[in-house]
Amino acid sequence: MNRLIPVVLTLLMSAPVAAQDKDADTRIAERDLREMKQILPGFYTNEEQVYFQSNLDMAEDRRLPRLTLKIEKDGDGFKATTTSSTGRQTEARLEYRVEDGQILSREYRDGEVDCERIFSREFNSFRGEGCGGMVVADAQGFQFGMPDNPFHMLRARAFKCWASPRKADGTYAFYNDLVLHDQGGRVWIDATDEHERVGFRIRNVQWPTGINRDSLVLYTYRGDDADYAPSYTWTDPSAERLAINTRWLQVSCTAGDATIIPNINLKTGSGN
Structure with a gap:
């Protein structure tokens, strides 16, 4: 009889512990x-x-x-x-x-x-x-x-942008609420009687080899060439804003979905 007591105690103690372990696994899985x-x-x-x-x-x-x-x-x-x-x-x-x-x-x-x-x-x-x-x-x-x-x-991280292509008379058109993302998202602005076709694109470049640092890059395009970007700028991948002024196109992009109302000079692009 004395030999059976430790065995019985072991069984009585192990049953609730097993149930507790199962409950803990479930709680962890639910949290995950x-x-x-x-x-x-x-x-x-x-x-x-x-x-x-x-x-x-x-x-x-x-x-x-x-x-x-x-x-x-x-x-x-x-x-x-x-x-x-x-x-x-x-x-x-x-x-x-x-x-x-x-x-x-x-x-x-x-x-x-x-x-x-x-x-x-x-x-x-x-x-x-x-x-x-x-x-x-x-x-x-x-x-x-x-x-x-x-x-x-x-x-992909969403960006909302405004863009101002230069018109034939030297002033700038204005387009707002242009939406794209940082994984190769692109926006085209079709040509009008006043300005040529222009576009821009954002990439979050992550280099697979070498020592180059990852960068958030804004590319600009003009005309019908969708491959060659005549100008681009870059910054840290965590940046919330990214902009460029090529004189034939101004672009400013902000992470998120808020509408940005800039105070820019649409007449000369002089920056005054």
Whole structure:
């Protein structure tokens, strides 16, 4: 009888501890899922990855196509819209839940369950396994696909800009509330009887090799040439404002969606 007492005590003590551990795992997973849901919505693109594939002369059979990904809150889940470089769009609904102390996701296409993933927390990122591959999400964006050559989808930051192209008489036209993003977003202002066609673009350049520092870059374009930027300026990637004056085009961009009303000289561009 005396020998049975320690065994009984061990069983009585271990049962509530196991239940507590399970509850703790569930609480941790629920906290992690709340944090993961906060970072999911946004607009993502692999614009930088595609650019440097060509810039670094990557082998053709390893180059990935350009993609954009938009994730929007949709009830208790999310709607994910993927657009290819050809303009083809696919949509999926993403739903998440906690089960047995783990984060589980379901991906629906055309109303049917397409696949499921299990997510785990890795420091400041979340790693999902399933659906024929892996996905890693953090505040900067996503990686998904084959482990040795994944898509790198960076989160885009929205900017609202105003622009003033120089007119034939030396004064400046004015356009406001021009919206783009820092992952290769571009705006064109069509030609009128008073000024030529002009455009501008923002990139958050992240160098994959070398010692160059990452930069937020504003490019300007004129006429029908969409490839060559005759002028550009750059600053720190965390900057909230970015501007340029080429004398034939003034542009000022501010992060966010606020409308900026500048006090500029539309007559001479002299800066007075």
